[in-house]
Each structure stands twice: as C-alpha cells, then as structure tokens.
Amino acid sequence: MSLIDWFANLFVKEAKHYVFSPVASDVEKLVFQEGQHYFRLRLAEMFLKDDRKLFRKLVPVVSSVVSLSFGDNAAQQLPNVAGPLALNLNESALGKGVQLNYSLTNLVPYRGGTISIDAALLAYVSKDYFASFLSLANSVSSLLTSGQLSAALKVADSAAGALQDLLDSGDKEVRLVYHNEYAGSDQLGGVSLESGYFAVIAAEAGKFNPEKLVVKNSQLCSGDDLASAKPLTGYDYMLFSVEAALYRDDFRYFTEYNSLLYTAIEKGMSDRTAGDAVIRAGMLAVFKSDDLTYVDKTRVAAALKAEYEERLSLQGKWKGLPGADGEWLNGRALAINPAEVWKQIAPLFAAKLADADLAGRILVMIDQGEIA
Structure with a gap:
C-alpha cells in the first residue's frame, strides 16, 4: 500500500466536514508561474486541543505527502513526518513548548501541472518507544527537505516506505485529514497555487467564523483585529504556509x-x-x-x-x-x-x-x- 492509499483509508474513516480557510497574514499573495518560481510547503503550526485523554499523554504529529512534477517524473511523491524533535527531550517535555515552521518539502521548481497535498494530524500516545520513533521519522523526513532534491530522490521510495511503516505502528488517533489539488488558474476554472497561509480546523463548518483568523508570528490566532487577536485554542488544527521564492541562495x-x-x-x-x-x-x-x-x-x-x-x-x-x-x-x-x-x-x-x-x-x- 502506498502513502497515497494510506491517506485515502484515513479519509474513509474520518469523513467529516471541517473548516478549510485561507488565513490573512503579511505574506504577499503571489500566483505561481511555471519556470519563474520555487514552491515550498511548510507546516507553520500544529495543535491538539488536549494533550491528555483518559490519563494518556498525546503528542501531535503531522504526516504529509506532496505530489508534483520534478525532472522527468510527472508525479513525484515527497513524504514527510513533522513532530516535536525527540532529541534531548524527556517524557515530561515531549510535545510541550512552541513548535513552528516544519519544512514539508525542499525548494522545488514550479513546473505547472498538478500539485496535490495530503496531510493528517495524528495524536500519538507517548510511550517508551515514542521518542525513538519520532527521532527516526524526523531523520528520514529531513533527507527530502534539505540540499538538492535531485540527490535526495535517490532515497525517496525507501523513505516513503519507512515512514509508512513507522506511521502504521504505535497507538494513535486520527484528528484531521486534508487533501487538495492545485492545477490551472482560478480564472479558467482551475485552482491557482498561491503563496500564503491556510488552515484546516476540526470545527464544524457553518458554526465557525474563519473571517476572524489571522497569522501572527507563524501562529494561528483569532480576534476582531490583528492587535487583539489571540492564539486559537479549543480546536485541533493544522496551519500551513506556501512559500514562493524567485531564487535559491544555496x-x-x-x-x-x-x-x-x-x-x-x-x-x-x-x-x-x-x-x-x-x-x-x-x-x-x-x-x-x-x-x-x-x-x-x-x-x-x-x-x-x-x-x-x-x-x-x-x-x-x-x-x-x-x-x-x-x-x-x-x-x-x-x-x-x-x-x-x-x-x-x-x-x-x-x-x-x-x-x-x-x-x-x-x-x-x-x-x-x-x-x-
């Protein structure tokens, strides 16, 4: 079973109508142009409304896979697992603190065509082996988010298989699942890929006002205005950012x-x-x-x-x-x-x-x- 199939199974289990919304920020809105821009997807923030359930400690982990054109491959899959780095963290500290801006892809040349994004917010039970699991998952993911992607793709298939095996193991709850595809332009009936932030929130659509959402310091906030907006709580959510770049500095x-x-x-x-x-x-x-x-x-x-x-x-x-x-x-x-x-x-x-x-x-x- 591929990672795409893995996500499809999650959708079958978690067929709920949640909130998806672009979020206002100070990021300039830019529509990607083939041959001119780089694309990078970041997980700006992930949040569980509770880190304890039935006296068990829960740690947020986001699994993702981005499919896009790269080189001669029209549908290259870039898997990733984002979670609190386990290194030097004891059990009481794991899952605590501020965790922002995980790179889910490298800087990838935008070549047009279709870009699809699948992501799932998982709540893992922190057990004795969890720190080792998360450390290994982060190590595998880092192979595809730094340096030259063309070189890293030599281990992409192995990385996808390893991440899938890791995700299938362990005690977890599925909190949120997200899928979207970008192709063409809004003006012509497609879906334009634009820079900026968007959020996926475990709130019932129609009973949640996304117009009050705003990004401050890479965190999802809610309020009547930017100055008074406070970090959003009470909901499980994922906040993503799509970065557009004109050049690589490395x-x-x-x-x-x-x-x-x-x-x-x-x-x-x-x-x-x-x-x-x-x-x-x-x-x-x-x-x-x-x-x-x-x-x-x-x-x-x-x-x-x-x-x-x-x-x-x-x-x-x-x-x-x-x-x-x-x-x-x-x-x-x-x-x-x-x-x-x-x-x-x-x-x-x-x-x-x-x-x-x-x-x-x-x-x-x-x-x-x-x-x-």
Whole structure:
C-alpha cells in the first residue's frame, strides 16, 4: 500500500466536514508561474486541543505527502513526518513548548501541472518507544527537505516506505485529514497555487467564523483585529504556509557547480582557453539541473561566469555587477537580480523554444554580456 492509499483509508474513516480557510497574514499573495518560481510547503503550526485523554499523554504529529512534477517524473511523491524533535527531550517535555515552521518539502521548481497535498494530524500516545520513533521519522523526513532534491530522490521510495511503516505502528488517533489539488488558474476554472497561509480546523463548518483568523508570528490566532487577536485554542488544527521564492541562495553548495567553478579557475590561471571550456561546461550543467527554475538557471550561470572572470582578473577590489545590487561577500556575488534576469529572457521564454535551444540562446546572451 502506498502513502497515497494510506491517506485515502484515513479519509474513509474520518469523513467529516471541517473548516478549510485561507488565513490573512503579511505574506504577499503571489500566483505561481511555471519556470519563474520555487514552491515550498511548510507546516507553520500544529495543535491538539488536549494533550491528555483518559490519563494518556498525546503528542501531535503531522504526516504529509506532496505530489508534483520534478525532472522527468510527472508525479513525484515527497513524504514527510513533522513532530516535536525527540532529541534531548524527556517524557515530561515531549510535545510541550512552541513548535513552528516544519519544512514539508525542499525548494522545488514550479513546473505547472498538478500539485496535490495530503496531510493528517495524528495524536500519538507517548510511550517508551515514542521518542525513538519520532527521532527516526524526523531523520528520514529531513533527507527530502534539505540540499538538492535531485540527490535526495535517490532515497525517496525507501523513505516513503519507512515512514509508512513507522506511521502504521504505535497507538494513535486520527484528528484531521486534508487533501487538495492545485492545477490551472482560478480564472479558467482551475485552482491557482498561491503563496500564503491556510488552515484546516476540526470545527464544524457553518458554526465557525474563519473571517476572524489571522497569522501572527507563524501562529494561528483569532480576534476582531490583528492587535487583539489571540492564539486559537479549543480546536485541533493544522496551519500551513506556501512559500514562493524567485531564487535559491544555496546554489554554491551544490557540489557539481562548486567543483566545476574552481576547476575552471585553476585551469584558467595557466590556460585561459582550458578554463573557459570548463566554466562553459559548468554553465551547461546548470541548465541541465532539475533543482533550478529557468530564471534561476540563468542567474546562477551568469553568477558562476562572473565569479570566474573576476577571480582570473586578479583585481584587488571587487566591483558590483552591472544590473545587479552590487553586493559582494568575500569576493562572491550574493545574487543577480532575478526580476531583471526575467525581463532579459522573457522574450525567449514567450517564444516557447525547445529546452536545449533556449538554454543555448541564453548562454550566448551571457557570453555576449547581454545578461550580467
């Protein structure tokens, strides 16, 4: 049985009409565009209205699986288990305190198509083995929420199987189950994927006023206005956030890019032609990456080329890049403005060129200084 089937069985058991609502916050509303934005799902907060029932200690755990397009896979499943980290917590502390902002996915390039989200709020009975269970579940989940997703997917199937086995074990109650799919646009009868917060609450629809909900400091609150709103209590709930990002700030830690950059610099110091060939290979590797959007591929390729040129120039003073913020850290460009990059490559994108041709055209523009 797959994790999707596991969630389907939960829906059969928990067929209740609960509250689903977008929640007001200071997050800018942004509709995702294919090739331009990254998507990341976070569990901002989970809450059980009671942590004791029949003298048993209950700990909230949220299990989720996100299905989306990644690379050549049109329906990649990204499983996760979010719960209080068991490390260094004794039984009296487990499940207590403030637990916010669990990443349920890595930063994933939005490629359009269908994105589906399944999640369940589970109340686990804290027993002797629970800390070990939760520690293992969090360790497995962390494999898919950091670094390069393309590398982590090598263990995705094993992770899904391990998480399913862990979830099937133990004494638990199912408190809330959620499913939603995003595809197309609202204007054309679809469901647009937008940044922002949404909540799933175990309150009877029609008897709960979601208009009073607001997010303060990543917590779900309720009140007549932002200043007077207090944390919501008395209900089991899950608060999610959908993050939209224009660029990744960790691309320098991608092993392949970093290795090719420094190989190019090393060779270029003695043989400029050899160095140029290596840095171009690095730029092509960027455009073959499944971990970057097209706008960010252009930005990263340009940043690698710019650093290569600057390192070989042996200039004592680093200068800002044309069209960029001009910020440097230890001689490295922090970022080339992704909004400006998009303006430069938008005409090519609109022409809907073949993938390889588009990458080649953009590389030519970088070489000729049209993108900097």
